[in-house]
Amino acid sequence: MKLPGHDAIARQADEHLVTHRVKLPRKIVERPIRQVGKRLSIALLVLCLTIVIVYIDRDGYQDGGKDAPMDLIAAAYYATVTLSTTGYGDITPVSDSARLVNIFVITPLRVVFLIILVGTTLEVLTERTREEWRLNRWRSTLRDHTIVVGFGTKGRSALRTVCAAGLKKQQVVVVDPSSKVIDAATADGYAGVVGDATRSEVLERAEVRRARQIIVATQRDDTAVLVTLTARQLNRAAKIVAAVREEENAPLLKQSGADAVVTSASAAGRLLGLSVLSPAASVVLEDLIQQGSGLDIVERPVIRAEVGQDPREMDDLVVSVLRGHRVLAYDDPTVRELQLTDRLITIVRTTPGTRVIPDTRPLPQD
Numbered sequence: 001m002k003l004p005g006h007d008a009i010a011r012q013a014d015e016h017l018v019t020h021r022v023k024l025p026r027k028i029v030e031r032p033i034r035q036v037g038k039r040l041s042i043a044l045l046v047l048c049l050t051i052v053i054v055y056i057d058r059d060g061y062q063d064g065g066k067d068a069p070m071d072l073i074a075a076a077y078y079a080t081v082t083l084s085t086t087g088y089g090d091i092t093p094v095s096d097s098a099r100l101v102n103i104f105v106i107t108p109l110r111v112v113f114l115i116i117l118v119g120t121t122l123e124v125l126t127e128r129t130r131e132e133w134r135l136n137r138w139r140s141t142l143r144d145h146t147i148v149v150g151f152g153t154k155g156r157s158a159l160r161t162v163c164a165a166g167l168k169k170q171q172v173v174v175v176d177p178s179s180k181v182i183d184a185a186t187a188d189g190y191a192g193v194v195g196d197a198t199r200s201e202v203l204e205r206a207e208v209r210r211a212r213q214i215i216v217a218t219q220r221d222d223t224a225v226l227v228t229l230t231a232r233q234l235n236r237a238a239k240i241v242a243a244v245r246e247e248e249n250a251p252l253l254k255q256s257g258a259d260a261v262v263t264s265a266s267a268a269g270r271l272l273g274l275s276v277l278s279p280a281a282s283v284v285l286e287d288l289i290q291q292g293s294g295l296d297i298v299e300r301p302v303i304r305a306e307v308g309q310d311p312r313e314m315d316d317l318v319v320s321v322l323r324g325h326r327v328l329a330y331d332d333p334t335v336r337e338l339q340l341t342d343r344l345i346t347i348v349r350t351t352p353g354t355r356v357i358p359d360t361r362p363l364p365q366d
Helices: 006-015 032-056 072-083 096-141 153-164 179-187 200-205 221-234 247-256 264-277 279-289
Strands: 021-023 061-063 091-093 145-149 172-176 191-194 211-216 239-244 260-263 295-301 317-323 326-329 343-349
Touching (some): 032 096, 061 072, 072 091, 072 096, 091 096, 153 172, 172 179, 239 247, 264 279
Parallel strands (some): 145 172, 172 191, 239 260
Antiparallel strands (some): 021 191
């Protein structure tokens, strides 16, 4: 596979040029325009109510020495300058009833009016400060998290699997160049970074240096290679798992630093072939790879009570044994006796407490 040259990379970066931002999941609230519209409606209602109150008691007001009672325009003018605390003083309440109404009715309405206007202004001014505080707090607490590059079908399915195995959504960061895709990720409860993951500064925003594992699920194989190269350069210890469409590109991804590579097209083809040969077997296989339902494949350590046992004689259905960097079949002669440092890959019936015990060791290499 030929990687794009510097010019092609630059053109691709220009095409996907977006503002690199970090978006944190938040509670669903009304849109800002709707919130402002509601507050303006309440403020207008308060103004109209004040105009009506003043106009009803218009005989108790004196309009700049005029003998005629106030008209509707004068009442609206008095209500406006009163609620806005401008108070020119050209119209004044002179009767006892008008003064009592100003004390017990119009003054509380003025307070409500000011709270609405000032509250809207303060919320706009403090929104950025609040978001910066949440972002700094999120960065300071993010450790050993999982980064998912690409939130398409593959990325979503991978996240559902690892979350079903016990990973918390607070420990996931999604990276994608589309702002709409990141909005969808944050709506699902994940933190998101808008940007091109082939750029180191974008992965830095996802705190890649402190990540435990990285899932590369991009749409293009060349993009997956560039993302893997960049991620491995920034984090030598993270476990990187990548997906490619073409099987011929899998070795290149491993050379780029991926610990494991999944060929999506070949895997789908093999599942189709198995479905033709044995539909029931394909159903079982689909159940195994769907974490959290029916039968699950679980990796766990060997406990002390199991040391020295034969994997074929255990209560659990052991399919493989991880010894060092080697994956050995359950009937391999070298694993007739289990060791305390081994890990078992077993098939278990899903229960509410079933989960994968994390392993920080690198994946075995071919």
